Amino acid sequence: MSVVIHEVSHGYAALALGDPTAKYSGRLTLNPIRHLDPVGSFIVPLLGYMAGGFIIGWARPVPFNPYNLRNSRYGEAIVAVSGAAANIALALIFGLIIRFAANFGFLTSAFLGLAGYVVLINITLAIFNLVPIPPLDGSKILFSFLPYRWQHIRESLERYGLIIVLIFIFFFWHLLVPIISYLFSLLTGVAF
Numbered sequence: 063m064s065v066v067i068h069e070v071s072h073g074y075a076a077l078a079l080g081d082p083t084a085k086y087s088g089r090l091t092l093n094p095i096r097h098l099d100p101v102g103s104f105i106v107p108l109l110g111y112m113a114g115g116f117i118i119g120w121a122r123p124v125p126f127n128p129y130n131l132r133n134s135r136y137g138e139a140i141v142a143v144s145g146a147a148a149n150i151a152l153a154l155i156f157g158l159i160i161r162f163a164a165n166f167g168f169l170t171s172a173f174l175g176l177a178g179y180v181v182l183i184n185i186t187l188a189i190f191n192l193v194p195i196p197p198l199d200g201s202k203i204l205f206s207f208l209p210y211r212w213q214h215i216r217e218s219l220e221r222y223g224l225i226i227v228l229i230f231i232f233f234f235w236h237l238l239v240p241i242i243s244y245l246f247s248l249l250t251g252v253a254f
Contacts, residue, residue, distance in 0.1 A: 157249025
């Protein structure tokens with residue numbers, strides 16, 4: 063559901079900026095079935111699970127047309143950051159529940175454990191998606207701030223983006239772990 067909320071946030075941000083593409087495609091819904099991607103939602107996570115390793119997956123991206131956005135310079139960055147912002151908001155809500163409601167003793171340890179996973183998943187999604195490698199959201203934010211004369215770099219990186227992302231996951235993922243663990247402890251008050 064965190065990935066679905068992430069994608070729906072992109073659609074609503076685009077709609078707020080004047081692009082109704084996601085609305086007309088029926089993708090402004092929290093119904094997870096509308097966001098399933100055969101490869102990213104089933105095959106890749108299953109292969110990761112069966113290999114006993116890192117499970118990664120994705121939802122079908124919510125479509126938007128950057129040419130319809132009212133803010134042509136930074137509109138794409140606003141749409142991109144909205145997904146990570148939604149994940150951070152979810153992590154903050156569940157982190158505060160863990161931090162404060164646990165002291166009152168009316169929440170079960172099973173719920174607190176589940177809430178911990180929600181915080182961890184949402185922090186991980188937000189941080190990972192902010193990495194500036196295409197097709198991740200961080201690249202759209204970065205390219206919105208680069209001068210137009212450097213747009214050829216974007217096109218070159220987008221061509222090999224998926225390969226670069228996989229290299230990042232396998233060889234540089236450990237660089238994100240301290241950030242994720244720090245934010246988890248900050249939000250929940252529980253050591254990671």
